[in-house]
Amino acid sequence: MLIPMVLVFVLFYFLIIVPQRKRQRALDDMLNNLKAGDKVVTSGGIYGQIISVREDKRTVQLKIAENVRIEVARTAISGLQEAPEQ
Helix, strand or coil, X not given: CHHHHHHHHHHHHHHHHHHHHHHHHHHHHHHHCCCCCCEEEECCCCEEEXXXXXCCCXXXXXXXXXXXXXXXXXXXXXXXXXXXXX
């Protein structure tokens, strides 16, 4: 009875936990390497360009339109914008 439980745990570990750790590590690396000029998407769906990165507050300032700038938490950034395909 113990062997099937161990096999199920091993299966879950390799199918769920390992890929999730890899995605989280990639997201953490991306957030730590943000710089001014990067085009990003927030978790709320706002597209913008990073104007400044504030290390002490852990926030970034985004330009979302002409003369419109917002400050968002770095953790609210969900990814970089992909370059449009031509």
